[in-house]
Amino acid sequence: MAQHQSNPPLRPGAAPAPIVLAGATGDLGFRIAQELLKRGAAVRALVRVGNTKPEVTVLQDLGADIVPVDFNSVTALTKACAGAACVVSALSGLREVIVGTQKRLLDAAVAAGVPRFIPSDFCIDYTRLPAGSNRNLDLRREFNQRLDQAPIHATSILNGMFTDLLTGQAPVVLFGLKRVLYYGDADQPLDFTTTANTAEFTAAAALDPTTPRYLRVAGEVASIRGLQKAATAATGTPFKLLRVGGLWVLGTMIKVTKTLMPTTDDVFPPWQGMQYLHNMFTGLPKLTPLDNARYPEIRWTPVREVLAARK
Incomplete structure (x- = not known):
């Protein structure tokens, strides 16, 4: 280039x-x-x-x-x-x-x-x-x-996604549980x-x-497995994967969460972050x-x- x-x-x-x-x-x-x-x-x-x-x-x-x-x-x-x-x-x-x-x-x-x-x-x-x-x-x-x-x-x-969000706001790398949470395919490439x-x-x-x-x-382009390796290397403690379910599970959670808080002036309500992760996990x-x-x-x-x- x-x-x-x-x-x-x-x-x-x-x-x-x-x-x-x-x-x-x-x-x-x-x-x-x-x-x-x-x-x-x-x-x-x-x-x-x-x-x-x-x-x-x-x-x-x-x-x-x-x-x-x-x-x-x-x-x-x-x-x-x-x-x-x-x-x-x-x-x-x-x-x-x-x-x-x-x-x-x-x-x-x-x-x-x-x-x-x-x-x-x-x-x-x-x-x-x-x-x-x-x-x-x-x-x-x-x-x-x-x-x-x-x-x-x-x-x-x-x-x-802003990589900085992985240290707290995005519920993916769970430092306390030593888990990397995801839906769908653990090998889907993601952009950070x-x-x-x-x-x-x-x-x-x-x-x-x-x-x-x-x-x-x-x-960096990293899959969930890549995030697992990165978290393990960064902390010196082994991280494991935690698959909650398929993308349909996350989709259902988004609908339920939006129903509980249908209108909000918040730019980033919980369901918005969930939508963003769902989008990323689809690979589209x-x-x-x-x-x-x-x-x-x-x-x-x-x-x-x-x-x-x-x-």
Whole structure:
């Protein structure tokens, strides 16, 4: 695979066009901002008016241009996007954010003449999943259908599951029981990428004017048996497999859980995480081909290293 230069050469004396970043005070967005600054990029971080998170001060101290903006105003967003080389969204939320706010941000980018847009996808390959199989991914599919109709060059970054979730939030590696829990096939390949690696790759892609519509990366592709080996190596204690049942069992559990909590404003209720695992275990959203080699300076963190660093 051809290697790509992250930073295109500038005209002598020219200042780099800024990268506009929405969602810069969230975990992933904060990391993307830092990676962009490390690469010498001019970062314009859009924050909601009144945002007093400590990340705002940190980014300002690192050299980012902090721009308080009304995310409900396309006019205000257009002004904030003026002169940018790329708009990157790391926004998190439900329909109001993923479809509504991102649509206003997209309209602003187009109105400001920004050439490129990176939406807040950062997930498994929802393009290969049937509609209705995952609420959060359906919202991303809906927004990207609008994005594809806009006169702007779009690039979605897909990274599988954040490896960091394996240390607690994702009920797969059960450290107390020394078990790796799963449904279905223990040999199904699964994609994992750390939040840090995803941020590095996104920063490089934001500075690369030649990106395609989709970029797919995985810090490590591992089956459940691979996770078992990684957990054993990371802890020095043998882990065993715990198969709860077939995918139909997980599907039934999802339906029951949704019935018990049918409406919620939580972005990640328990059944949403279960849906994500079900999607992964089917093998349908497996990322292929992988674009890891596009930016060879990135060192991809393996699952074992993440599990070993668990506190």
